[in-house]
Amino acid sequence: MKKVLVIHGPNLNLLGEREPGIYGTDSFDNINNEIMQNAKKRGFDCEIFQSNHEGAIIDKLHEARKVFDGIVINAGAYTHYSYAIRDAISAIKIPVVEVHLSDIHSREGFRSQSVIKDVCIAQISGYGKKSYFLGLDELKAVFEKGDQFD
Numbered sequence: 001m002k003k004v005l006v007i008h009g010p011n012l013n014l015l016g017e018r019e020p021g022i023y024g025t026d027s028f029d030n031i032n033n034e035i036m037q038n039a040k041k042r043g044f045d046c047e048i049f050q051s052n053h054e055g056a057i058i059d060k061l062h063e064a065r066k067v068f069d070g071i072v073i074n075a076g077a078y079t080h081y082s083y084a085i086r087d088a089i090s091a092i093k094i095p096v097v098e099v100h101l102s103d104i105h106s107r108e109g110f111r112s113q114s115v116i117k118d119v120c121i122a123q124i125s126g127y128g129k130k131s132y133f134l135g136l137d138e139l140k141a142v143f144e145k146g147d148q149f150d
Contacts (some may be wrong), residue, residue: 001045002069002143006035006132007057008050009076015101023101024128031129037132053128054078058088065092069143072097072135079104079114090119097135097143100125 007026011018016027026034039046047068049060050093057078064071071089073096078085094120103126104111117123117131122138124131 001043002139003067004039004041004044004046004139005060005064005068005071006032006046006048006135007060007071007073007075007118008048009074009078010056011051011076012074013050013052026129031132034129035132035136038136042136044136044139054082054084058084061085061088061092065094068094068138070095070097072099072132072139073116073120074099074132075100075116079116080111082117083115086116086119089116095139096120098123098140099135100129101128101131102126 013028015023015031016025020116028050035048036046051057053061057075061071071094073083073089076096079098079100098114098116098120104114105125114123121142122133122135124138127134
């Protein structure tokens with residue numbers, strides 16, 4: 001069974017409370033439960049991690065390289081400026097899918113720039129919580145093709 005890690009970045013622990021017009025009304029726990037169910041349907045063993053701290057996310061990415069087969073990451077605001085997270089993704093050599101609940105390309109100008117996009121196998125945004133499920137689909141397709149990331 002493939003092991004996947006879902007990483008939620010800063011402020012995502014406030015889902016359901018934070019700007020529901022943009023991020024929806026589903027709670028963080030509800031979304032995580034649905035992610036786990038969707039991962040299981042795809043035959044994945046899934047772990048979920050959330051941190052508001054850049055260094056903790058980097059540490060988790062480093063740890064993941066020896067434990068997980070793939071990652072779905074919503075780096076939140078770090079998407080737009082964290083070259084440290086970008087470098088960590090590039091260094092770990094496992095497939096990573098970037099996801100966002102909102103459509104980052106139709107929001108404020110700074111949000112359309114992703115510094116992690118080029119080191120991820122795909123970027124999915126604008127589908128609400130379904131962005132995570134589509135991210136899992138991307139990983140499943142990569143695993144089925146047997147792509148190598150050395």
